[in-house]
Amino acid sequence: MTIATLRQLLDAATAGHHAVAGLVVLGWEDALAFAEAADEAGQPIVLQAGPGSRRHTPLAVLGPMFRHLAEQARVPVACHIDHATTLEECRAGIDHGFTSVMIDGSALPLDENIALTRSVVEVAAPAGVSVEGEVGFVGYAGGRASAFTTPADAARFAAETGVDALAISVGNVHLQTETSDGIDLDALGAIEAVTTLPLVLHGGSGIDPAVRRMLSRQHRVKKFNVGTEIRQAFGASVRATLARHPHSFDRLEILRPTIAAQREAALRVIRNLGPG
Numbered sequence: 001m002t003i004a005t006l007r008q009l010l011d012a013a014t015a016g017h018h019a020v021a022g023l024v025v026l027g028w029e030d031a032l033a034f035a036e037a038a039d040e041a042g043q044p045i046v047l048q049a050g051p052g053s054r055r056h057t058p059l060a061v062l063g064p065m066f067r068h069l070a071e072q073a074r075v076p077v078a079c080h081i082d083h084a085t086t087l088e089e090c091r092a093g094i095d096h097g098f099t100s101v102m103i104d105g106s107a108l109p110l111d112e113n114i115a116l117t118r119s120v121v122e123v124a125a126p127a128g129v130s131v132e133g134e135v136g137f138v139g140y141a142g143g144r145a146s147a148f149t150t151p152a153d154a155a156r157f158a159a160e161t162g163v164d165a166l167a168i169s170v171g172n173v174h175l176q177t178e179t180s181d182g183i184d185l186d187a188l189g190a191i192e193a194v195t196t197l198p199l200v201l202h203g204g205s206g207i208d209p210a211v212r213r214m215l216s217r218q219h220r221v222k223k224f225n226v227g228t229e230i231r232q233a234f235g236a237s238v239r240a241t242l243a244r245h246p247h248s249f250d251r252l253e254i255l256r257p258t259i260a261a262q263r264e265a266a267l268r269v270i271r272n273l274g275p276g
C-alpha cells in the first residue's frame with residue numbers, strides 16, 4: 001500500500017532537502033503516465049485533481065482511479081484535490097478517498113480565508129487528510145494578476161489555520177507556456193523567516209527547472225504544481241499522431257502515444273526535484 005498523505009510526502013522531502021511534484025491530472029492517460037514516471041524515478045508524487053478535472057469527470061470516478069494508481073505504485077503517492085473553494089468540495093474529496101485537499105480561499109479577505117481554511121482543517125485532520133491553504137493570490141497568465149503574499153499574512157495564516165502546507169505568491173504565475181525568472185527570493189526569504197511550514201509554488205511550469213531545483217534545496221519550497229508544461233507534451237503528441245495519421249479517428253489510437261510523451265515530461269520534472 002503506497003497511498004500517502006501530502007504531509008507524509010512533504011515531511012520526507014523536508015528531511016531529504018528536496019521537493020515533490022504536484023502533477024495536474026485531467027484524465028486516465030496522464031494519471032497513468034505520472035504513476036509510471038514516479039515508479040521509474042523511484043520518487044513520490046502528488047496526483048492532483050483540479051477544478052477543470054472535477055468538472056469533466058465525477059469525483060466518484062477520480063477518487064477510485066487515483067487510489068488505484070497510488071495503491072499499485074511502488075513509491076508513495078498522495079491523492080490531492082487542487083483549488084477547492086468550499087468546505088463541501090473538500091468533504092466530497094475526503095469522502096471519495098482523497099488523502100489531501102487544497103482549500104483555496106486566496107480570493108477572499110484574509111479573515112474569511114483563515115476561517116474557511118480552519119473549517120477544512122477541522123474536518124480533514126480527524127480523517128487523517130492533509131490540508132494545503134493559500135495566502136496571497138497566484139495569478140494567471142493572461143488573466144487575473146497576482147497579489148504577493150506578505151510575511152505578516154503568512155505568519156497569521158500559518159498560526160491560525162493549522163494547515164500542513166502553505167501555497168504562496170512570490171512571482172509564480174499559473175498557465176505560463178514559457179519559463180520566466182519571476183521568483184522574488186527576498187519575498188520568499190521573508191516568508192520563510194516567519195513560518196516553518198512547507199511551502200508550495202503553484203504555476204511550476206513558468207519556473208525554470210534549474211530555479212525549481214535550487215528552491216527545493218536552498219529554500220523551503222517542498223511542492224511545485226506543474227500542469228501546463230506536461231499538457232504541452234500532450235498536445236505535441238496528439239499533433240504528431242494526427243500529422244502521421246491524418247485520417248485517424250480512433251480515440252485510443254490518438255491518445256495511447258500521449259502516455260509515453262507525458263511520462264517522459266513528468267519524469268524530467270520528478271527527477272529534477274528529487275534527491276541526487
Ligand code: 13P
Pocket residue numbers: 024050082083173174175176201202203204205206225226227228229
Ligand atoms: P501550471 O499549469 O502553470 O504549471 O500550474 C499548475 C498549478 O499550479 C495547479 O495548481
